[in-house]
Amino acid sequence: MSSYRLRKVPSNWEHPKNDKGSHIPLLDGSYAEYSKGFDERKEMWNKGFQEDWDIVGTKQIPRYVPKASENEGIAFEEWDGEKRLPEAYRPDWPLGEQTHFQMYEDVTEGTPISPVFEKVEDLASWLCQELGDGRYPYPASKxxxxxxSQHPSVEMIMVSPNQTPSG
Structure with a gap:
């Protein structure tokens, strides 16, 4: 199963590449939001709490609970991981600049599988042509x-190879 995510990007967006010409993975979302959340979790950790999750329907709701005894004396970064760098995230473009569409795979933490398209219909046709070789035999309408159905909430699109297509 592959995991893809539809991203809105500027019309002139060119995903960065390394010196070998391979795309550099970029996490989706705002670094500023990630950083704020990291700092909040660390502050709560230092006050004796750790993040936990409640599942309500299909949503995970974060909450804080007293730190587990086995986590006492452990540095926050050892428990949660080092704080990511801003370079790990896609640029935080203003919404008005995010006018085009590009499909990304999530397995690599965010590398494009498609060119940038002005219209989502053109991206659908491209996906049909490029992925319709038997792995994902969906017509453009599907x-x-x-x-x-996923846009603009930009939810993850899970695609199973050789699923019976509909549409």
Missing amino acids: WLEILT
């Missing part, structure tokens, strides 16, 4: 249904 890809469009998947893409438009």
Whole structure:
């Protein structure tokens, strides 16, 4: 199963590449939001609490609970991991600049699998052509249904190879 995510990008977006010409993975979302959350979790950790999750329906709701005894004396970064650098995230463009569409895979933490398209319909046609070789035999109308049902919330699109296509 592959995991793809639809991202809105500027019209002139060119995903960065390393010196070997390979795309550099970029996490989706705002670094500023990630950093704020990291700092909040660390502050709560230092006060004796750790993050936990409640599952309500299909949503995970974060909450803080007293730190487990086995976590006493452990540095926050050892428990949660080192704080990521801003370079690990895609640019935090203003919403008005995010006018085009690009499909990313999540397995690599965010590398593009498609060119940038102005219209989501054009991306759906491209996906049909490029991924319709038997791995994901969806007609363009099915890809469009998947893409438009997920946008603009930008939820993850899970695609199973050789699923019976509909649409």
